[in-house]
Amino acid sequence: MSGIAESRAALAHPMIAVPTHDELVEQLFVRDLKLFVGQTLEPAQQKIAAQIVPAIAGSGSNSPVDDLRHRMQSFESFTTWLSLKRESQRQLWAAVEDCVERQADQLEALAAVDAPKGTLTLDPDFVAPDYITRGDIHLMPGGNAHDDGSVLQGAVMDRGGAVYMLGRNGGMLNDLRGHTAMAHLLTVAPDIRPIRILDMGCGIGTSTVPAAVCFPEAEVHGIDVGASMLRYAHARAEHLGAAVHFSQQSAERTSFPGASFDVVYSCVVLHETSPTAAINILAESRRLLRPGGIAIHLEVPLLHTLGDIWQELSSELEAQFNNEPNWRGALTADYGQLMRAAGFTDIRTGYQATAFNGRTAPRKFGEASEGVFRSWFVTSGRA
Amino acid sequence: MIVSLASEVTVLRARLDTCERLLVAAQVLAPGAVDSFSPDAAAQAERDGLRQHTLNKVFRPLQEAAMADVAAASRPIAGKEIQA
Numbered sequence: 001m002s003g004i005a006e007s008r009a010a011l012a013h014p015m016i017a018v019p020t021h022d023e024l025v026e027q028l029f030v031r032d033l034k035l036f037v038g039q040t041l042e043p044a045q046q047k048i049a050a051q052i053v054p055a056i057a058g059s060g061s062n063s064p065v066d067d068l069r070h071r072m073q074s075f076e077s078f079t080t081w082l083s084l085k086r087e088s089q090r091q092l093w094a095a096v097e098d099c100v101e102r103q104a105d106q107l108e109a110l111a112a113v114d115a116p117k118g119t120l121t122l123d124p125d126f127v128a129p130d131y132i133t134r135g136d137i138h139l140m141p142g143g144n145a146h147d148d149g150s151v152l153q154g155a156v157m158d159r160g161g162a163v164y165m166l167g168r169n170g171g172m173l174n175d176l177r178g179h180t181a182m183a184h185l186l187t188v189a190p191d192i193r194p195i196r197i198l199d200m201g202c203g204i205g206t207s208t209v210p211a212a213v214c215f216p217e218a219e220v221h222g223i224d225v226g227a228s229m230l231r232y233a234h235a236r237a238e239h240l241g242a243a244v245h246f247s248q249q250s251a252e253r254t255s256f257p258g259a260s261f262d263v264v265y266s267c268v269v270l271h272e273t274s275p276t277a278a279i280n281i282l283a284e285s286r287r288l289l290r291p292g293g294i295a296i297h298l299e300v301p302l303l304h305t306l307g308d309i310w311q312e313l314s315s316e317l318e319a320q321f322n323n324e325p326n327w328r329g330a331l332t333a334d335y336g337q338l339m340r341a342a343g344f345t346d347i348r349t350g351y352q353a354t355a356f357n358g359r360t361a362p363r364k365f366g367e368a369s370e371g372v373f374r375s376w377f378v379t380s381g382r383a
Numbered sequence: 384m385i386v387s388l389a390s391e392v393t394v395l396r397a398r399l400d401t402c403e404r405l406l407v408a409a410q411v412l413a414p415g416a417v418d419s420f421s422p423d424a425a426a427q428a429e430r431d432g433l434r435q436h437t438l439n440k441v442f443r444p445l446q447e448a449a450m451a452d453v454a455a456a457s458r459p460i461a462g463k464e465i466q467a
Contacts, residue, residue: 021418025434032438040442044449051456075456077449084445 014239015110015232016172017159023099027163030095033088034164041081042314048075049310056309064309065316072313086321089139089164096160097141100152111151111235117243118220120234126248128225131274131325138164139323144203144272147227154204154232161206177267177376178207181298182214182358184378185263187365188348189294194218194262198288200251200281201225201269205233205244211263212242214358221261223249252280254288259383261288265296271319271330278330282342289383295344298352299377301369303331335379344381351375 019027049068056067072078100107128145136143140160146153162172178199185192194215199208202222212220222244224230230246237244249255251269264285270278285295303312319327339347351369354376355361369375406412422430439446 021420028431029434029438032434033442036438036442040439040446041449044446044453047453048456051453075452077445077452080445080448 013173013236015107015155015158015236016162017096017100017103017107017155019099019159020102023095023102026095027092027099027159030088030092031163033084033091037081037085037088041077041084045072045075045078045081046310046314048072048078049313053309065313068309068313069317082317082321085317086139089322092163093140093156093160096156096163100155100159104150104152107151107155110239111231113235113238116234116238117241118234118237119245120230121245121247122227122230123248126225126227126250129250129252129273129277131272131277132225134325135323137272137323137325144224144229145226149228151228151232151235153226153228154230154236157229158204158206158232158236161204174206175210176354176356177298178210179214179355179358179361180352180376181207181265181267181296181378182210183355183361183363184296184298184352184365184380185265185294186214186358187352187363188346188380190363192262192294196261197221197263198223198254198256198261198265200254200264200266200285201272202233202246204229205237205242205246207265207267208233208244208246209237209240209242210358211265212237212244218262219243219245221245221247221256223247223251223254225250251284252277253284256288258287259290259293262290262293263296264288264293265298267298268300270297270299270333271324271327273326273330275326275329275333278326278333279338279342282338286342286344286381286383291383293383294380295383296378296380297335299330299379301331301351301372301375302333302377303328339379339381342381344383346382347379348381349379350377352378 049072052068052071056064056071059067061067132143132145140157142153144157158174161174196219197211197215199205199211199220199222202208202224203226205222208220208222211218220243222230222233223246224233225248227248230248234244234246237246247255251266266281266285270281273281282295282297285297289295303315315331316328318324335349336347339349348365350365350367352375353362353364353370354374365378369377403412403417407414407416
């Protein structure tokens with residue numbers, strides 16, 4: 001298993017909370033438990049589903065996924081699997097929170113960066129959208145907008161995100177999605193030299209720093225709804241040597257003037273919003289682009305590409321048991337149509353191969369998903 | 384069952400803590416040596432194996448129950464019940 005190891009320095013960056021011996025072993029245990037849930041218990045459920053699906057497929061049902069779920073609920077192991085799935089995620093945050101809280105003072109001291117290259121602009125009057133505050137996304141206690149004036153919620157998200165991804169998204173840097181978005185940009189516009197780039201819904205900046213890495217001459221901005229996450233994002237980016245301007249704003253309607261960016265992108269943001277918000281975010285990304293500018297929105301694989309009823313149910317259960325507010329909305333949308341409605345031209349929808357470095361990665365974009373984590377759904381368009 | 388297990392783990396942890404403190408007092412271990420321990424690749428692989436072994440052992444009943452359900456779902460009679 002790559003990505004997260006007990007070796008202290010493995011893929012870490014200076015801002016990440018460093019666990020003690022016991023905290024790290026506990027986090028690794030949770031990671032392994034999540035793998036057990038996903039790779040040992042879930043395949044048994046898939047086998048049960050395989051016995052049931054032919055009857056459903058032959059029934060002419062209009063809601064085969066619901067039917068499958070209903071029938072599977074008669075098996076005790078189905079509900080056990082779901083309980084353990086939920087509990088392993090709760091344990092993940094508990095294991096990470098202890099680790100972060102213990103070193104709160106050190107993290108605050110690290111966050112006080114002298115002569116930063118980037119900036120941080122918080123809005124004390126900002127009200128987070130309902131879809132953010134209604135439930136704790138990914139079960140992270142307090143949710144994405146939680147703020148107690150510290151960097152701690154950001155620190156929890158960073159460490160938790162790396163463990164949650166099981167090391168499959170760039171280990172402790174957790175940055176493969178940002179690099180994949182940049183790889184897509186360079187696939188559709190190989191010679192582009194953007195002057196201003198915006199990452200919408202940047203969280204702790206894992207997807208933002210890759211833009212600064214791939215385009216060191218560009219002025220890179222990141223916006224998000226959570227003040228603590230942004231404070232942490234700012235410190236994290238500075239420690240990684242990236243100049244990024246973070247500000248607290250809703251991606252649905254920003255304070256930036258129209259036509260002020262060359263590239264606007266988002267990474268796995270739309271499925272954490274709402275159907276209406278997703279449309280607003282696409283429209284805002286269009287408004288912010290200069291003529292000829294490019295918008296990119298990256299997501300997890302769309303549901304219809306998953307191939308069968310079981311995969312679709314499994315994906316939906318992941319959303320419901322892990323608080324993903326707009327999973328079905330974002331993953332069943334017709335992005336070609338939505339991008340056209342938002343006023344884009346030269347629209348593309350498809351799958352971009354996962355990139356470790358957006359600048360040097362193979363420029364591989366096609367219609368078919370190469371599977372979860374191996375490629376990401378991307379829609380892009382020009383203003 | 385869980386209460387007994389929690390009790391055992393608490394005792395085990397206290398005993399381990401005692402060992403560590405005695406080893407530090409006897410200058411066998413430096414203070415903080417356990418917390419700053421960084422395994423090499425071979426030790427890491429062994430520790431990954433140990434963790435995996437424990438996890439599989441403790442959660443084996445869940446896997447077995449799931450496999451029993453797979454078998455039940457595969458039997459024609461059960462299949463009929465499911466379809467009813």
